[in-house]
Structures are given as structure tokens and as C-alpha cells.
Amino acid sequence: MSGDTVHWPRPPTFGETPIRLCVPIWTHEDRYAGQPIIPHLLLGPYHLVRKREFLEQNRIEHILCIRDPSELRFLRATDATAAFTFMDVPADVTKVSIIPYFVQANQWLAQVIAREQNVLVCCSDGIDKSSAFVAAYLMSTYGLKALDAMTFILNQRYCATPSANGYRIKLAEYEPICAAQRSAACKEDGADGLKNSRKRVDEEEAGGDEMNSENSPQNGNSGRKVASFSYKRAR
Structure with missing residues (x-):
């Protein structure tokens, strides 16, 4: 990939299912590279943070490194031009809830x-x-x-494999939580729409023909406010 053009895959359609596996041309060496997954997000191994050419070619401005306590000594910030952010997770995810870590990382990624x-x-x-x-x-x-x-990730990075008894189970647990959050967001948007509709009726009754387009109701805001989270950072 050149520095001028990063060839981003088309992002998935919202709610798309099933996404079929289209095995890419893949070699053993490809696991040591980084692959674009969606626009502005690449996935790969830690050693890439030391590859200045890779970071510059792909215009990497941020690095989100997921590590557990046993990796703190060797998965560290380098003198890379990108800003480091670390997500320190428990070593044994089978015994803890990893969902809060997912949520925190999602909020941070959404901002970037x-x-x-x-x-x-x-x-x-x-x-x-x-x-x-x-x-x-x-x-x-x-x-x-x-x-x-x-x-979807496998179609870009074929070696990506969350542990069967660890992260794969946690992703399955996260699925109904995401569904519930979407349902709650839809209900909230519906309530906002009803509130705006009532407000419009009140304004029409009060202002009659003097109401202009600035008084018309706005569409419900589906973008949720992203909470900040304090990560360990280093430049």
C-alpha cells in the first residue's frame, strides 16, 4: 500500500447476516503484516509498531495495543510517531467480565x-x-x-482467531448486549420523535402561519455521546 492511497475494504452493511467467508489469497508471512479491516482501522501484530515505514505508508496516527499483565514488559510504547494507547486486560478472561473493556475500547475507537x-x-x-x-x-x-x-475480519486477515474458550465466548456474550443497546436506542429515538412532534403542534398552535423552517422538528439524534476514558498513553 502506498502512503498516498490506503485501499480500505468496504465496511459491512448494518446488520448484515450472514457474512460469507471468502478466503483471501493468504500466505504464512501475511500474519506478520497488518491488514485494513474498515476505513481508518488496521489489525496486526505488535512488532509493526517498530516498523516506521509501515506506520508512515498507512498514515497511522494511533496505536491501540491490547495486552495482559504477562506482556507489560515487552509490549511497551516505542519512539513511533503514532500515539500509543494501551488496553490492559486480565490474563484469564474466562474468570472475569471483559465486556466493560470492549465498551471502553469501542468508545475510544469511535472517536478516532x-x-x-x-x-x-x-x-x-x-x-x-x-x-x-x-x-x-x-x-x-x-x-x-x-x-x-x-x-468479516477473516476475509481481510485470515489468521485472526479469538481463543475458543476465551474471547470467542465473550463475543457471544456481548452479542445480546449490543442487540439490547440498539433496541433501547431505537426506543429513545422514537420517544424523541414523539416529543418533537408534540412540540411542533404546540408551536403551530401558538404561532399559526408565522412558523418557519427553523421551528420545524429535527430528526432524532441517533449519535450517542461518547464518554471519555483515561487510558495509559505515551508519545
């Missing part, structure tokens, strides 16, 4: 991507932890089921 800044999401090998977090982002943002989110 909304600014059209490129981010590399990585873990030690770019196979387990980081692919699970990217899948969680796709589930939350595009309304995908866990299996469809992982299939």
Missing part, C-alpha cells in the same frame, strides 16, 4: 475513526486479543452478530 485518523489495533501476534476487540467494535457499530463480525 470519527476524526478520520488511522489506527492500528494490535496485540502480541494480532490473532487473539486484538481481533476480538475489533470484532466487538464491528458488533457495536455495524450491528453484526459475533460470527458475522469475525467472518
Whole structure:
């Protein structure tokens, strides 16, 4: 990929299912590279943070590194031009709820991507932890089921494989939570629409023919406010 043009895959259609596996041309060496997943988001192994040429060619401005306590000593910030952000997760995800970590990472990624800044999401090998977090982002943002989110990622990075007894289970647990959040958001938008409709009726009754387009109701705002989260950062 050149620095002038990063060839981003087309993002999934909201709620698309099933997403079929289209096995890409893939070699063993490809697992050591980084692949674009959706516009402004790449997935790959940690060693890429030391590859200045890769970071510059792909215009990487942010690095989100997923690591557990055993990796703190060697998955560290470097002198890369990109800003480092670390998500420190428990070593054994089978014994804890990883959902809050998904939510925090999703909020952060949403902010970065909304600014059209490129981010590399990585873990030690770019196979387990980081692919699970990217899948969680796709589930939350595009309304995908866990299996469809992982299939979409596999079509770009064929080695991406969340652990069967760990992150894969957590993604399955996250699926109904995402569905419930979408349902609640739809109800909230519906309530806002009803409130705006009532407000318009009141304004029409009060102002008669003097009402102009500035008084017309606005569409319900489906964009949710993104809460900030304090991550460990280093330049």
C-alpha cells in the first residue's frame, strides 16, 4: 500500500447476516503484516509498531495495543510517531467480565475513526486479543452478530482467531448486549420523535402561519455521546 492511497475494504452493511467467508489469497508471512479491516482501522501484530515505514505508508496516527499483565514488559510504547494507547486486560478472561473493556475500547475507537485518523489495533501476534476487540467494535457499530463480525475480519486477515474458550465466548456474550443497546436506542429515538412532534403542534398552535423552517422538528439524534476514558498513553 502506498502512503498516498490506503485501499480500505468496504465496511459491512448494518446488520448484515450472514457474512460469507471468502478466503483471501493468504500466505504464512501475511500474519506478520497488518491488514485494513474498515476505513481508518488496521489489525496486526505488535512488532509493526517498530516498523516506521509501515506506520508512515498507512498514515497511522494511533496505536491501540491490547495486552495482559504477562506482556507489560515487552509490549511497551516505542519512539513511533503514532500515539500509543494501551488496553490492559486480565490474563484469564474466562474468570472475569471483559465486556466493560470492549465498551471502553469501542468508545475510544469511535472517536478516532470519527476524526478520520488511522489506527492500528494490535496485540502480541494480532490473532487473539486484538481481533476480538475489533470484532466487538464491528458488533457495536455495524450491528453484526459475533460470527458475522469475525467472518468479516477473516476475509481481510485470515489468521485472526479469538481463543475458543476465551474471547470467542465473550463475543457471544456481548452479542445480546449490543442487540439490547440498539433496541433501547431505537426506543429513545422514537420517544424523541414523539416529543418533537408534540412540540411542533404546540408551536403551530401558538404561532399559526408565522412558523418557519427553523421551528420545524429535527430528526432524532441517533449519535450517542461518547464518554471519555483515561487510558495509559505515551508519545
